[in-house]
Amino acid sequence: MTTSAREETATNRTSAQHHELLRSAPEASLQSPVRLQPARVPRHRARALLEIGGRRVPFMRWSFIRLLLSMRRLMRVWQVGDGREERLADHVVQNAREGDLDDVIRAIDEYCYERSYMINVGDEKGAILDEAVRRARPSQVLELGTYCGYSALRICRAMPDDARVVSIEFNAANALIAHRILEHAGIIDRVAVLVGTLGDGGRTIATLEAEHGLAAGSLDFVFIDHDKNVYLSDLELILGQGWLHPGSVVIADNVKFPGAPEYRAYLKERQDQSWRTVEHEAHLEYQTLIKDLMLESDYLGGPA
Numbered sequence: 001m002t003t004s005a006r007e008e009t010a011t012n013r014t015s016a017q018h019h020e021l022l023r024s025a026p027e028a029s030l031q032s033p034v035r036l037q038p039a040r041v042p043r044h045r046a047r048a049l050l051e052i053g054g055r056r057v058p059f060m061r062w063s064f065i066r067l068l069l070s071m072r073r074l075m076r077v078w079q080v081g082d083g084r085e086e087r088l089a090d091h092v093v094q095n096a097r098e099g100d101l102d103d104v105i106r107a108i109d110e111y112c113y114e115r116s117y118m119i120n121v122g123d124e125k126g127a128i129l130d131e132a133v134r135r136a137r138p139s140q141v142l143e144l145g146t147y148c149g150y151s152a153l154r155i156c157r158a159m160p161d162d163a164r165v166v167s168i169e170f171n172a173a174n175a176l177i178a179h180r181i182l183e184h185a186g187i188i189d190r191v192a193v194l195v196g197t198l199g200d201g202g203r204t205i206a207t208l209e210a211e212h213g214l215a216a217g218s219l220d221f222v223f224i225d226h227d228k229n230v231y232l233s234d235l236e237l238i239l240g241q242g243w244l245h246p247g248s249v250v251i252a253d254n255v256k257f258p259g260a261p262e263y264r265a266y267l268k269e270r271q272d273q274s275w276r277t278v279e280h281e282a283h284l285e286y287q288t289l290i291k292d293l294m295l296e297s298d299y300l301g302g303p304a
């Protein structure tokens, strides 16, 4: 079986089977002959190789190249295909103190800098997210795009103790990984991960309203970090449901890279009418070469 066929098959297996498959797969068939494999390079040397002039550049790392090679697959099934998402959960369980939210976040950042590059919001933009959550002091948070739960962990750490997050995730395998990590961090009673999409014909919206308390004016904070092509249509769905109230805060990642130009233009056109948006300049996660933007928008109410 070819590597890609093996990877495709792996996505249909149970977590345990998938794990077993990855363990038994010969390393050479999953990885290229490029020498910069973090596992084989002493950590201090790996770090030096990944920085040029004080800038973090993961581009020579095999894990980054592997992700680029898998981009089409990543955009379709939202896993890189080499088992890094499952291995992240293993890393967290083995290396982060159980019930210690800070330590779980630290362990994920460590894994992403030193083992496998991943598409979490990351530490730099994560700090912008933290500040937005602290400013909003939300009771009810909606996240679009859970992936492995990294941003949900950060939101939970910054929000008031009695607040709740419901996070929507398209890929059921990612939702399971996130659940495992959130459970290890001891916050599974504060975050619900729902498998679905807002655009799935009403199923997820109905569940959010029936089981997670979303109702007119109930939503204080939204983090948008999923499929860039549906940022705007999903914001319009949220507005259509009437879940926001004046003062609700919506923050979106990756507006510059990979980019969500329609979303950005929509908010720009409505600046100081129904929205007030601040654009935060930052970098794409876990490096400092590619620039990115996070948009933090206060809903002012009135016409969408």
Ligand SMILES: C[S@@+](CC[C@H](N)C(=O)[O-])C[C@H]1O[C@@H](n2cnc3c(N)ncnc32)[C@H](O)[C@@H]1O
Pocket (backbone or CB within 6 Å): 077, 078, 119, 120, 121, 122, 144, 145, 146, 147, 148, 149, 150, 151, 152, 168, 169, 170, 171, 174, 196, 197, 198, 225, 226, 227, 230
């Ligand atoms: C960039 S990752 C999210 C990263 C996460 N917010 C973090 O910072 O840790 C995008 C995630 O959105 C999910 N996704 C893609 N399209 C989606 C959709 N329409 N609704 C919900 N989730 C979606 C993908 O499966 C993927 O796990």
